[in-house]
Amino acid sequence: MSERKKLDRRDFMRTAAAFSFTGATWMAVGQKAEAKYWQLDPAKCTQCGRCTTHCVLNPSAVKCLNQFDICGYCDLCFGYLQPGSRDLDTGAENQLCPTAAIERKFIEAPYYEYKIHEDKCIGCAKCVKACLVFGNGSFYLQIRQDICINCNECSIAKSCPSDCFSEVPESDPYMYLTGDTYLAHPPA
Amino acid sequence: MKEPVRKTKHPYLVGVAIACVVGGYFHLVSKEKKFPEPGPNLEYDISELLEIDEVETAFEETGQIVPDFDEAKALETDADGNLYISGKNTIAVFDRAGKETSRIAVDGTPTCLELAPNGQLLVGMGDHVLVLAPDRSPLATWTDLSERTHISAIAADEENVYLADGGSRIVLRVDYDGTVLGSFGKADEARDIPGLEAPSAHFDVAFDNDGQLWVVNPGRLGLERYRDNGDIVTTWYRPDVTRLDSFSGCCNPMQIAFNSKGRLITGEKGPVRIKIFEVTSGSFEELVVGSSAFHVPQQIGDLVVDSSDRILVLDPRKKAVRIFEQTRTDLARKEAAE
Numbered sequence: 058m059s060e061r062k063k064l065d066r067r068d069f070m071r072t073a074a075a076f077s078f079t080g081a082t083w084m085a086v087g088q089k090a091e092a093k094y095w096q097l098d099p100a101k102c103t104q105c106g107r108c109t110t111h112c113v114l115n116p117s118a119v120k121c122l123n124q125f126d127i128c129g130y131c132d133l134c135f136g137y138l139q140p141g142s143r144d145l146d147t148g149a150e151n152q153l154c155p156t157a158a159i160e161r162k163f164i165e166a167p168y169y170e171y172k173i174h175e176d177k178c179i180g181c182a183k184c185v186k187a188c189l190v191f192g193n194g195s196f197y198l199q200i201r202q203d204i205c206i207n208c209n210e211c212s213i214a215k216s217c218p219s220d221c222f223s224e225v226p227e228s229d230p231y232m233y234l235t236g237d238t239y240l241a242h243p244p245a
Numbered sequence: 246m247k248e249p250v251r252k253t254k255h256p257y258l259v260g261v262a263i264a265c266v267v268g269g270y271f272h273l274v275s276k277e278k279k280f281p282e283p284g285p286n287l288e289y290d291i292s293e294l295l296e297i298d299e300v301e302t303a304f305e306e307t308g309q310i311v312p313d314f315d316e317a318k319a320l321e322t323d324a325d326g327n328l329y330i331s332g333k334n335t336i337a338v339f340d341r342a343g344k345e346t347s348r349i350a351v352d353g354t355p356t357c358l359e360l361a362p363n364g365q366l367l368v369g370m371g372d373h374v375l376v377l378a379p380d381r382s383p384l385a386t387w388t389d390l391s392e393r394t395h396i397s398a399i400a401a402d403e404e405n406v407y408l409a410d411g412g413s414r415i416v417l418r419v420d421y422d423g424t425v426l427g428s429f430g431k432a433d434e435a436r437d438i439p440g441l442e443a444p445s446a447h448f449d450v451a452f453d454n455d456g457q458l459w460v461v462n463p464g465r466l467g468l469e470r471y472r473d474n475g476d477i478v479t480t481w482y483r484p485d486v487t488r489l490d491s492f493s494g495c496c497n498p499m500q501i502a503f504n505s506k507g508r509l510i511t512g513e514k515g516p517v518r519i520k521i522f523e524v525t526s527g528s529f530e531e532l533v534v535g536s537s538a539f540h541v542p543q544q545i546g547d548l549v550v551d552s553s554d555r556i557l558v559l560d561p562r563k564k565a566v567r568i569f570e571q572t573r574t575d576l577a578r579k580e581a582a583e
Binding site: 107109129131132135141166181182183189190191192216 | 279281282283286287288291294432440442444445464466484485487493494495496515516542
């Protein structure tokens with residue numbers, strides 16, 4: 058019967074060094090493998106409304122953003138007003154948003170700023186579609202990464218009819234709208 | 246006495262059966278609809294707004310010219326029926342049959358073109374204007390035109406050149422040396438000028454057949470007629486998304502042109518519609534082509550009318566110039582009778 062070898066100081070140091078090396082290597086590789094987050098491509102979005110109903114969170118982690126450098130600051134804003142509204146004002150009957158999440162603020166005649174209150178926004182994309190069809194297309198949807206719980210399998214992505222969801226790196230978690238977004242990828 | 250426990254002779258089969266039952270249950274559960282479909286309150290339905298242009302028209306698309314370069318943006322025609330199409334680093338000239346006859350190299354992508362009465366070709370290059378001589382050699386460059394210049398359209402008569410500056414939301418009056426003589430379009434209550442509203446860089450100017458200058462006020466969805474000195478002569482606005490005789494969207498019409506009879510041809514973005522108006526009163530006359538002929542939504546690059554009254558529309562989605570001509574004689578007869 059063989060005797061169990063006794064661990065001397067040298068063996069202990071060797072083992073410790075091996076563990077340290079392995080740990081450092083794992084840490085280095087682990088840091089390089091960047092975390093991924095779900096995001097939607099506004100150029101592919103068809104404003105189907107499922108971002109509101111298919112997110113595991115209620116209200117959805119998908120919110121509308123307004124890209125101010127594309128916005129026309131229109132008085133007659135189709136993203137804000139019901140089509141055919143008689144009065145261009147903040148009357149509830151004139152507002153398109155089902156949760157009144159868009160604030161209309163006078164800047165200077167005849168321009169208005171439209172700010173989205175994300176705590177009220179449910180990501181339905183009615184304003185996105187209206188602005189795209191009748192305006193400059195400055196409204197668009199994005200998953201707010203500070204709200205999203207980053208499910209392993211995003212339930213909105215599973216049901217998205219335009220396949221516009223993908224995983225993006227942590228360092229670049231949003232897909233901002235540019236003036237050429239819709240020209241480069243015209244909505245289908 | 247304790248009874249012996251009965252043991253199955255096929256334990257594996259029992260295991261498989263249990264696994265099938267459990268698997269089937271989870272399969273059925275996963276098939277159930279976990280999330281509701283969005284209801285009508287979450288839908289922006291534009292079908293009714295698109296139906297308004299489902300009418301018979303006297304016009305048909307009779308052909309297309311497809312340039313073989315990228316970023317086609319502007320059109321111009323001459324008295325001989327030649328068509329100029331600008332694109333990336335080039336302006337190509339096509340004859341009436343759609344055959345390319347020559348090319349002019351330019352540095353950049355022209356945003357608009359205008360053939361001046363003296364034969365010069367004025368090329369809007371965004372923040373400056375390039376002047377090409379009648380032989381199409383470079384003659385001059387007009388720079389420092391305004392604080393935030395974006396030239397979106399040019400109209401020229403014998404003495405003056407009018408530049409629609411979408412960046413500064415004004416119209417610049419310039420002489421043929423490129424000297425800015427004045428500008429107009431800023432709101433001025435004392436002169437009853439409402440001010441040009443250009444929410445996007447689509448902002449057109451054109452002369453009618455009587456030599457009167459018409460300026461689109463896209464934010465007000467109508468047209469304004471100006472004198473040289475910037476005085477406003479007349480205006481009409483037609484904002485109504487629910488009516489065919491009006492303009493839809495936040496900023497339309499994005500393009501205007503005049504045919505040989507002096508009728509105003511307008512081009513709208515969003516749901517693309519090409520319409521004909523009587524320019525002085527702003528009364529709608531007829532639809533040339535409705536949104537069903539285009540993708541919804543989309544923009545048009547440019548719109549011109551050639552010497553044969555063909556309406557040429559630059560469709561950036563098809564990357565082609567689409568030609569619309571009046572072909573229906575019954576409507577034409579009705580129109581003549583009226």
